[in-house]
Amino acid sequence: MNIGFYCTNDYISDDTPSESLSLIPYQQTPPQDPILILSNEKRGFINKEILKKAILKDKVESLTHWLDITGAHDTKVNIASKKQPLFRAMNSAKNTSTKLVDLCAGFANDASIFFRWGYKLTLIEQHPAIAYALKLTCKNNQVQLIEDNCQYHMHDLAQTNDIFYLDPMYHKKETSAKSQGHAQLLQQLTATLEDNANQLLLASLQTRIKRIVIKRPRKAPYLAQKTPTVSYTGTTTRYDVYIR
Numbered sequence: 001m002n003i004g005f006y007c008t009n010d011y012i013s014d015d016t017p018s019e020s021l022s023l024i025p026y027q028q029t030p031p032q033d034p035i036l037i038l039s040n041e042k043r044g045f046i047n048k049e050i051l052k053k054a055i056l057k058d059k060v061e062s063l064t065h066w067l068d069i070t071g072a073h074d075t076k077v078n079i080a081s082k083k084q085p086l087f088r089a090m091n092s093a094k095n096t097s098t099k100l101v102d103l104c105a106g107f108a109n110d111a112s113i114f115f116r117w118g119y120k121l122t123l124i125e126q127h128p129a130i131a132y133a134l135k136l137t138c139k140n141n142q143v144q145l146i147e148d149n150c151q152y153h154m155h156d157l158a159q160t161n162d163i164f165y166l167d168p169m170y171h172k173k174e175t176s177a178k179s180q181g182h183a184q185l186l187q188q189l190t191a192t193l194e195d196n197a198n199q200l201l202l203a204s205l206q207t208r209i210k211r212i213v214i215k216r217p218r219k220a221p222y223l224a225q226k227t228p229t230v231s232y233t234g235t236t237t238r239y240d241v242y243i244r
């Protein structure tokens with residue numbers, strides 16, 4: 001199942017109150033072709049066509065983030081990504097059965113790439129609505145989902161996995177470009193959650209995990225002032241790797 005995410009606060013016009021959209025509570029069975037509307041005040045499912053009638057069609061398409069963990073519809077990413085710093089940071093050329101934990105899964109953008117590389121994934125997400133949407137899309141024996149704060153599970157997961165992957169929310173001062181679409185929504189929704197990136201790295205380093213990969217803005221300082229073993233840098237993003 002593909003699920004769309006949409007922010008009511010920013011993109012529904014003033015003359016279209018969200019109450020008229022008849023949202024289905026996110027804990028219930030979603031409608032066909034669902035979009036999960038998320039905001040600080042409301043969250044629930046709605047059919048894509050109904051949403052199109054309430055707002056401009058092009059905004060539904062351009063500002064909705066579609067979650068498909070298997071990425072079955074997109075074969076280009078699997079090939080192109082192998083040339084990128086992310087692939088090198090994961091040491092993927094030498095790992096054919098890697099077990100990876102995405103500590104802050106969010107909308108699972110990178111997790112969908114790891115899935116296509118054949119990784120066995122554990123996704124951790126503490127926002128309840130996002131975690132529920134991930135649950136609906138992760139019905140595969142290669143993906144385990146945990147709805148909780150990742151720090152409560154690090155030591156146990158380090159015993160049976162190869163990599164911790166951390167993509168923390170970028171602080172406003174760490175990136176000059178304003179976050180767009182789903183990234184901006186995710187920042188808004190997780191602002192009050194315990195997501196201290198420095199603390200997460202320090203906690204990870206106290207486990208027995210073999211490899212920690214941190215996604216950072218290209219020119220951002222190292223988390224917790226800890227120099228990585230190696231870094232792989234792209235145009236806008238840097239991957240700091242800690243090898244144990």
